[in-house]
Amino acid sequence: MKPEKEKYWSPYAAGFMLGLVLLATFFLMGRGLGASGGVMRTVTYVVDKLDAGHVDHNPYFAKYAGGEKNPLKDFLVFEILGVIVGGFLSGALAGRLKFRTDKGPRISVRGRWILAFLGGGLMGFGARLAKGCTSGQALSGGATLALGSWAFMMVMFVAAYAIAYFVRKQWI
Amino acid sequence: MFAPLYKYGYFGFETSLVIAFALGILFGFTLERAGFSSSRKLALQFYFRDMTVLKVMFTAIVVAMVGLLYLNLADILDLSRIYLNPTYLYSQIAGGVIMGFGFVLGGYCPGTSMVASAIGKIDGFFYVAGMLLGMFIYGEVFPSIQNFTQSGYLGNVTLSDWLSLRPGVIAFLVILMALGMFWGAEVLERKFSEPPEASQQPSASPGDAVPASR
Numbered sequence: 544m545k546p547e548k549e550k551y552w553s554p555y556a557a558g559f560m561l562g563l564v565l566l567a568t569f570f571l572m573g574r575g576l577g578a579s580g581g582v583m584r585t586v587t588y589v590v591d592k593l594d595a596g597h598v599d600h601n602p603y604f605a606k607y608a609g610g611e612k613n614p615l616k617d618f619l620v621f622e623i624l625g626v627i628v629g630g631f632l633s634g635a636l637a638g639r640l641k642f643r644t645d646k647g648p649r650i651s652v653r654g655r656w657i658l659a660f661l662g663g664g665l666m667g668f669g670a671r672l673a674k675g676c677t678s679g680q681a682l683s684g685g686a687t688l689a690l691g692s693w694a695f696m697m698v699m700f701v702a703a704y705a706i707a708y709f710v711r712k713q714w715i
Numbered sequence: 716m717f718a719p720l721y722k723y724g725y726f727g728f729e730t731s732l733v734i735a736f737a738l739g740i741l742f743g744f745t746l747e748r749a750g751f752s753s754s755r756k757l758a759l760q761f762y763f764r765d766m767t768v769l770k771v772m773f774t775a776i777v778v779a780m781v782g783l784l785y786l787n788l789a790d791i792l793d794l795s796r797i798y799l800n801p802t803y804l805y806s807q808i809a810g811g812v813i814m815g816f817g818f819v820l821g822g823y824c825p826g827t828s829m830v831a832s833a834i835g836k837i838d839g840f841f842y843v844a845g846m847l848l849g850m851f852i853y854g855e856v857f858p859s860i861q862n863f864t865q866s867g868y869l870g871n872v873t874l875s876d877w878l879s880l881r882p883g884v885i886a887f888l889v890i891l892m893a894l895g896m897f898w899g900a901e902v903l904e905r906k907f908s909e910p911p912e913a914s915q916q917p918s919a920s921p922g923d924a925v926p927a928s929r
Contacts, residue, residue, distance in 0.1 A: 564741045578824070622742070630831075676814065690802045
Protein backbone atom coordinates (compact mmCIF):
# COMPACT_ATOMS: atom_id res chain seq x y z
CA MET A 544 0.00 0.00 0.00
CA LYS A 545 1.11 3.52 -0.67
CA PRO A 546 2.83 4.91 2.41
CA GLU A 547 1.26 8.15 3.57
CA LYS A 548 3.22 11.16 4.64
CA GLU A 549 1.53 12.30 7.80
CA LYS A 550 1.23 15.99 8.45
CA TYR A 551 2.42 16.72 11.95
CA TRP A 552 3.39 19.97 13.61
CA SER A 553 7.06 20.84 13.57
CA PRO A 554 8.70 19.27 16.65
CA TYR A 555 9.79 22.61 18.03
CA ALA A 556 6.31 24.09 17.58
CA ALA A 557 4.74 21.05 19.24
CA GLY A 558 7.30 21.24 22.03
CA PHE A 559 6.57 24.91 22.54
CA MET A 560 2.85 24.23 22.74
CA LEU A 561 3.45 21.33 25.13
CA GLY A 562 5.61 23.59 27.28
CA LEU A 563 2.82 26.15 27.43
CA VAL A 564 0.28 23.49 28.43
CA LEU A 565 2.68 22.28 31.11
CA LEU A 566 3.26 25.83 32.33
CA ALA A 567 -0.48 26.47 32.40
CA THR A 568 -0.87 23.36 34.56
CA PHE A 569 1.74 24.64 37.01
CA PHE A 570 0.16 28.10 36.99
CA LEU A 571 -3.34 26.81 37.62
CA MET A 572 -2.68 23.82 39.86
CA GLY A 573 0.76 24.14 41.36
CA ARG A 574 1.68 20.74 39.95
CA GLY A 575 2.64 19.38 36.56
CA LEU A 576 1.11 16.92 34.14
CA GLY A 577 1.31 13.16 34.52
CA ALA A 578 -0.02 9.95 33.07
CA SER A 579 1.00 6.72 34.78
CA GLY A 580 -0.50 7.78 38.10
CA GLY A 581 -3.91 8.05 36.51
CA VAL A 582 -3.54 4.60 35.00
CA MET A 583 -2.39 3.14 38.32
CA ARG A 584 -5.46 4.56 40.01
CA THR A 585 -7.68 2.99 37.38
CA VAL A 586 -6.01 -0.38 37.95
CA THR A 587 -6.44 0.01 41.71
CA TYR A 588 -10.10 0.91 41.24
CA VAL A 589 -10.72 -2.33 39.36
CA VAL A 590 -8.82 -4.43 41.89
CA ASP A 591 -10.76 -2.74 44.67
CA LYS A 592 -14.06 -3.62 43.00
CA LEU A 593 -12.98 -7.23 42.64
CA ASP A 594 -11.47 -7.68 46.10
CA ALA A 595 -11.57 -4.71 48.44
CA GLY A 596 -9.91 -6.67 51.22
CA HIS A 597 -6.92 -7.36 49.01
CA VAL A 598 -6.51 -3.65 48.39
CA ASP A 599 -6.76 -2.80 52.07
CA HIS A 600 -4.02 -5.25 52.94
CA ASN A 601 -1.60 -4.16 50.23
CA PRO A 602 0.27 -1.00 51.24
CA TYR A 603 0.64 0.19 47.65
CA PHE A 604 -2.96 -0.32 46.56
CA ALA A 605 -4.24 0.92 49.91
CA LYS A 606 -2.53 4.24 49.33
CA TYR A 607 -4.93 4.84 46.45
CA ALA A 608 -8.05 2.91 47.40
CA GLY A 609 -7.78 1.73 50.97
CA GLY A 610 -10.94 1.89 53.06
CA GLU A 611 -13.41 4.38 51.66
CA LYS A 612 -10.96 6.21 49.39
CA ASN A 613 -12.07 6.63 45.81
CA PRO A 614 -8.95 6.37 43.65
CA LEU A 615 -10.69 7.90 40.66
CA LYS A 616 -11.38 11.25 42.31
CA ASP A 617 -8.00 12.60 41.35
CA PHE A 618 -6.43 15.17 39.05
CA LEU A 619 -4.52 12.59 37.03
CA VAL A 620 -7.51 10.38 36.33
CA PHE A 621 -9.49 13.26 34.85
CA GLU A 622 -6.39 14.47 33.05
CA ILE A 623 -5.82 11.18 31.25
CA LEU A 624 -9.47 11.05 30.27
CA GLY A 625 -8.82 14.42 28.65
CA VAL A 626 -5.66 13.06 26.99
CA ILE A 627 -7.69 10.34 25.32
CA VAL A 628 -10.31 12.83 24.14
CA GLY A 629 -7.68 15.32 22.97
CA GLY A 630 -5.77 12.66 21.10
CA PHE A 631 -8.96 11.47 19.47
CA LEU A 632 -9.92 15.01 18.45
CA SER A 633 -6.56 15.66 16.88
CA GLY A 634 -6.64 12.36 15.05
CA ALA A 635 -10.18 12.95 13.86
CA LEU A 636 -9.40 16.42 12.52
CA ALA A 637 -6.30 15.15 10.75
CA GLY A 638 -7.96 12.13 9.23
CA ARG A 639 -5.81 9.77 11.25
CA LEU A 640 -8.57 7.69 12.78
CA LYS A 641 -7.96 4.16 11.61
CA PHE A 642 -7.48 0.73 13.13
CA ARG A 643 -3.93 -0.18 12.26
CA THR A 644 -0.64 -1.32 13.72
CA ASP A 645 2.55 0.69 13.54
CA LYS A 646 5.65 -1.35 12.91
CA GLY A 647 8.79 -1.61 10.82
CA PRO A 648 8.98 -3.65 7.62
CA ARG A 649 10.78 -6.65 9.11
CA ILE A 650 8.33 -7.81 11.74
CA SER A 651 4.84 -9.25 11.54
CA VAL A 652 1.77 -7.56 12.95
CA ARG A 653 1.40 -10.35 15.53
CA GLY A 654 5.02 -10.00 16.49
CA ARG A 655 4.55 -6.30 17.01
CA TRP A 656 1.49 -6.91 19.19
CA ILE A 657 3.44 -9.27 21.45
CA LEU A 658 6.32 -6.82 21.87
CA ALA A 659 3.88 -3.95 22.46
CA PHE A 660 2.29 -5.96 25.25
CA LEU A 661 5.65 -6.87 26.80
CA GLY A 662 6.93 -3.32 26.47
CA GLY A 663 3.77 -2.01 28.03
CA GLY A 664 4.18 -4.43 30.90
CA LEU A 665 7.74 -3.30 31.53
CA MET A 666 6.71 0.31 31.38
CA GLY A 667 3.77 -0.16 33.69
CA PHE A 668 6.06 -1.69 36.25
CA GLY A 669 8.94 0.70 35.67
CA ALA A 670 6.76 3.79 35.78
CA ARG A 671 5.56 2.96 39.27
CA LEU A 672 9.07 2.10 40.41
CA ALA A 673 10.22 5.49 39.14
CA LYS A 674 7.11 7.09 40.64
CA GLY A 675 6.16 8.58 37.33
CA CYS A 676 6.74 8.29 33.61
CA THR A 677 7.92 10.59 30.84
CA SER A 678 5.06 12.99 31.56
CA GLY A 679 5.20 13.15 35.33
CA GLN A 680 8.91 12.67 35.83
CA ALA A 681 10.71 13.78 32.68
CA LEU A 682 8.46 16.66 31.60
CA SER A 683 7.06 17.94 34.90
CA GLY A 684 9.97 16.94 37.09
CA GLY A 685 12.37 18.12 34.42
CA ALA A 686 10.84 21.57 34.26
CA THR A 687 11.02 21.93 38.04
CA LEU A 688 14.64 20.72 38.02
CA ALA A 689 13.93 17.81 40.37
CA LEU A 690 17.12 15.81 40.76
CA GLY A 691 15.54 12.36 40.70
CA SER A 692 13.49 13.28 37.64
CA TRP A 693 16.57 14.34 35.69
CA ALA A 694 18.40 11.20 36.76
CA PHE A 695 15.42 9.14 35.64
CA MET A 696 15.25 10.91 32.29
CA MET A 697 18.94 10.52 31.51
CA VAL A 698 18.98 6.87 32.52
CA MET A 699 15.85 6.12 30.51
CA PHE A 700 17.32 7.59 27.33
CA VAL A 701 20.62 5.76 27.79
CA ALA A 702 18.86 2.46 28.46
CA ALA A 703 16.62 2.90 25.43
CA TYR A 704 19.57 3.62 23.13
CA ALA A 705 21.44 0.68 24.62
CA ILE A 706 18.70 -1.82 23.83
CA ALA A 707 17.63 -0.31 20.52
CA TYR A 708 20.14 -2.31 18.48
CA PHE A 709 18.79 -5.60 19.81
CA VAL A 710 15.22 -4.94 18.78
CA ARG A 711 15.96 -3.11 15.55
CA LYS A 712 14.07 -5.73 13.54
CA GLN A 713 10.86 -4.37 15.02
CA TRP A 714 11.34 -0.87 13.72
CA ILE A 715 13.80 -0.59 10.82
CA MET B 716 1.85 36.52 44.08
CA PHE B 717 -1.40 34.86 43.20
CA ALA B 718 -0.35 31.70 41.41
CA PRO B 719 -0.61 28.74 41.51
CA LEU B 720 -4.30 29.66 41.50
CA TYR B 721 -5.48 26.42 43.11
CA LYS B 722 -3.13 26.78 46.04
CA TYR B 723 -4.28 30.34 46.56
CA GLY B 724 -7.88 29.14 46.75
CA TYR B 725 -9.23 30.57 43.51
CA PHE B 726 -11.20 27.39 42.87
CA GLY B 727 -12.02 24.18 44.69
CA PHE B 728 -11.22 20.51 44.24
CA GLU B 729 -14.21 19.67 42.08
CA THR B 730 -13.40 22.51 39.68
CA SER B 731 -9.80 21.31 39.58
CA LEU B 732 -11.01 18.00 38.16
CA VAL B 733 -12.74 19.83 35.31
CA ILE B 734 -9.57 21.83 34.74
CA ALA B 735 -7.60 18.58 34.77
CA PHE B 736 -9.85 17.26 32.01
CA ALA B 737 -9.40 20.43 29.95
CA LEU B 738 -5.63 20.42 30.36
CA GLY B 739 -5.61 16.76 29.47
CA ILE B 740 -7.40 17.52 26.22
CA LEU B 741 -4.77 20.10 25.31
CA PHE B 742 -2.03 17.67 26.33
CA GLY B 743 -3.42 14.78 24.30
CA PHE B 744 -4.15 16.98 21.31
CA THR B 745 -0.60 18.33 21.28
CA LEU B 746 0.93 14.88 21.66
CA GLU B 747 -1.05 13.61 18.70
CA ARG B 748 -0.18 16.66 16.61
CA ALA B 749 3.49 16.06 17.37
CA GLY B 750 3.18 12.61 15.85
CA PHE B 751 3.42 10.80 19.15
CA SER B 752 0.45 8.62 18.29
CA SER B 753 2.84 6.60 16.12
CA SER B 754 5.03 4.04 17.85
CA ARG B 755 7.34 3.78 14.90
CA LYS B 756 7.93 7.52 14.85
CA LEU B 757 8.63 7.46 18.58
CA ALA B 758 10.98 4.47 18.33
CA LEU B 759 13.00 5.91 15.45
CA GLN B 760 14.38 8.37 17.98
CA PHE B 761 16.56 5.55 19.24
CA TYR B 762 17.96 4.85 15.79
CA PHE B 763 18.77 8.51 15.22
CA ARG B 764 16.36 8.64 12.33
CA ASP B 765 13.69 10.83 13.83
CA MET B 766 14.67 13.08 16.70
CA THR B 767 11.17 14.40 17.33
CA VAL B 768 11.00 12.95 20.85
CA LEU B 769 14.13 14.79 21.91
CA LYS B 770 13.09 18.05 20.28
CA VAL B 771 9.56 18.06 21.67
CA MET B 772 10.52 16.96 25.17
CA PHE B 773 13.36 19.37 25.69
CA THR B 774 11.61 22.30 24.07
CA ALA B 775 8.67 21.67 26.40
CA ILE B 776 10.91 21.36 29.45
CA VAL B 777 12.81 24.54 28.62
CA VAL B 778 9.63 26.55 27.93
CA ALA B 779 7.97 25.44 31.16
CA MET B 780 11.18 25.81 33.17
CA VAL B 781 11.84 29.34 31.93
CA GLY B 782 8.18 30.22 32.32
CA LEU B 783 8.19 29.12 35.95
CA LEU B 784 11.34 31.05 36.77
CA TYR B 785 10.10 34.15 34.99
CA LEU B 786 6.66 34.09 36.63
CA ASN B 787 8.40 33.67 39.97
CA LEU B 788 10.73 36.56 39.24
CA ALA B 789 7.80 38.74 38.18
CA ASP B 790 6.18 38.04 41.54
CA ILE B 791 3.24 36.31 39.88
CA LEU B 792 3.85 32.70 40.83
CA ASP B 793 5.19 31.36 44.12
CA LEU B 794 7.71 28.71 43.15
CA SER B 795 7.78 27.35 46.68
CA ARG B 796 4.15 26.25 46.26
CA ILE B 797 4.90 24.22 43.15
CA TYR B 798 4.98 20.49 43.75
CA LEU B 799 8.45 19.09 43.38
CA ASN B 800 8.92 15.37 42.70
CA PRO B 801 10.79 13.92 45.67
CA THR B 802 13.98 12.09 44.80
CA TYR B 803 14.24 8.36 45.45
CA LEU B 804 17.44 7.97 43.52
CA TYR B 805 17.91 4.20 43.27
CA SER B 806 14.26 3.44 42.70
CA GLN B 807 14.00 6.09 40.03
CA ILE B 808 17.17 4.96 38.28
CA ALA B 809 15.97 1.36 38.28
CA GLY B 810 12.61 2.52 36.97
CA GLY B 811 14.39 4.54 34.30
CA VAL B 812 16.33 1.52 33.05
CA ILE B 813 13.19 -0.62 32.89
CA MET B 814 11.29 2.15 31.13
CA GLY B 815 14.08 2.67 28.64
CA PHE B 816 13.85 -1.00 27.69
CA GLY B 817 10.07 -0.85 27.71
CA PHE B 818 9.98 2.22 25.50
CA VAL B 819 11.93 0.64 22.65
CA LEU B 820 10.15 -2.69 23.06
CA GLY B 821 6.67 -1.27 23.42
CA GLY B 822 7.05 1.77 21.23
CA TYR B 823 5.12 4.09 23.53
CA CYS B 824 5.16 5.60 26.96
CA PRO B 825 2.01 5.63 29.12
CA GLY B 826 0.69 8.98 27.88
CA THR B 827 1.37 8.38 24.19
CA SER B 828 -0.08 4.87 24.36
CA MET B 829 -3.42 6.39 25.28
CA VAL B 830 -3.25 8.91 22.48
CA ALA B 831 -2.38 6.14 20.05
CA SER B 832 -5.21 3.94 21.29
CA ALA B 833 -7.57 6.90 20.94
CA ILE B 834 -6.92 7.00 17.20
CA GLY B 835 -7.18 3.26 16.71
CA LYS B 836 -3.63 1.96 16.96
CA ILE B 837 -3.97 -1.73 17.76
CA ASP B 838 -0.40 -1.96 19.00
CA GLY B 839 -1.46 0.82 21.36
CA PHE B 840 -4.26 -1.38 22.71
CA PHE B 841 -1.82 -4.22 23.36
CA TYR B 842 0.59 -1.81 25.00
CA VAL B 843 -2.13 -0.47 27.30
CA ALA B 844 -3.19 -4.00 28.21
CA GLY B 845 0.41 -4.84 29.07
CA MET B 846 0.77 -1.64 31.02
CA LEU B 847 -2.31 -2.36 33.14
CA LEU B 848 -0.93 -5.80 33.93
CA GLY B 849 2.53 -4.43 34.67
CA MET B 850 1.10 -1.96 37.13
CA PHE B 851 -0.98 -4.63 38.82
CA ILE B 852 2.10 -6.81 39.15
CA TYR B 853 3.95 -3.88 40.69
CA GLY B 854 1.26 -3.56 43.32
CA GLU B 855 1.41 -7.27 44.05
CA VAL B 856 5.17 -7.34 44.27
CA PHE B 857 5.45 -4.07 46.18
CA PRO B 858 5.35 -5.52 49.70
CA SER B 859 8.46 -7.57 48.97
CA ILE B 860 10.41 -4.74 47.33
CA GLN B 861 9.09 -1.93 49.49
CA ASN B 862 12.46 -0.99 50.94
CA PHE B 863 14.03 -0.74 47.52
CA THR B 864 11.23 1.45 46.18
CA GLN B 865 12.09 4.02 48.80
CA SER B 866 15.86 3.74 48.53
CA GLY B 867 18.10 6.64 47.80
CA TYR B 868 15.66 9.10 49.33
CA LEU B 869 17.13 12.57 49.14
CA GLY B 870 13.99 14.56 49.76
CA ASN B 871 12.78 17.43 47.60
CA VAL B 872 16.11 18.18 46.03
CA THR B 873 16.73 20.00 42.75
CA LEU B 874 19.65 20.25 40.37
CA SER B 875 20.16 23.68 41.88
CA ASP B 876 20.63 22.17 45.36
CA TRP B 877 22.83 19.39 44.06
CA LEU B 878 25.21 21.61 42.12
CA SER B 879 24.93 24.55 44.50
CA LEU B 880 24.09 26.87 41.66
CA ARG B 881 21.15 29.25 41.53
CA PRO B 882 18.11 28.02 39.58
CA GLY B 883 18.64 30.74 37.01
CA VAL B 884 22.13 29.46 36.34
CA ILE B 885 20.91 25.88 36.10
CA ALA B 886 18.22 26.99 33.68
CA PHE B 887 20.86 28.70 31.54
CA LEU B 888 22.95 25.50 31.49
CA VAL B 889 19.89 23.44 30.63
CA ILE B 890 19.13 25.77 27.73
CA LEU B 891 22.71 25.48 26.47
CA MET B 892 22.49 21.71 26.72
CA ALA B 893 19.15 21.69 24.90
CA LEU B 894 20.49 23.89 22.10
CA GLY B 895 23.49 21.63 21.76
CA MET B 896 21.24 18.59 21.59
CA PHE B 897 18.96 20.22 19.02
CA TRP B 898 21.94 21.02 16.82
CA GLY B 899 23.18 17.46 17.23
CA ALA B 900 19.70 16.14 16.48
CA GLU B 901 19.54 18.06 13.19
CA VAL B 902 22.92 16.69 12.17
CA LEU B 903 22.01 13.11 13.08
CA GLU B 904 18.66 13.29 11.34
CA ARG B 905 20.22 14.51 8.15
CA LYS B 906 22.70 11.69 8.33
CA PHE B 907 20.47 8.77 9.24
CA SER B 908 16.91 9.46 8.26
CA GLU B 909 15.18 7.68 5.45
CA PRO B 910 13.74 9.53 2.46
CA PRO B 911 10.35 11.04 3.38
CA GLU B 912 8.26 8.52 1.36
CA ALA B 913 9.63 5.59 3.32
CA SER B 914 9.33 6.96 6.81
CA GLN B 915 5.65 6.29 7.44
CA GLN B 916 4.65 2.68 7.02
CA PRO B 917 1.59 1.87 9.09
CA SER B 918 0.04 -1.45 8.21
CA ALA B 919 -3.69 -1.93 8.25
CA SER B 920 -5.15 -5.00 9.89
CA PRO B 921 -7.32 -6.74 7.26
CA GLY B 922 -11.00 -6.60 8.02
CA ASP B 923 -10.46 -4.05 10.72
CA ALA B 924 -10.06 -0.91 8.66
CA VAL B 925 -12.34 1.96 9.60
CA PRO B 926 -12.53 4.69 6.97
CA ALA B 927 -10.60 7.71 8.10
CA SER B 928 -12.91 10.67 8.60
CA ARG B 929 -11.96 13.73 6.63
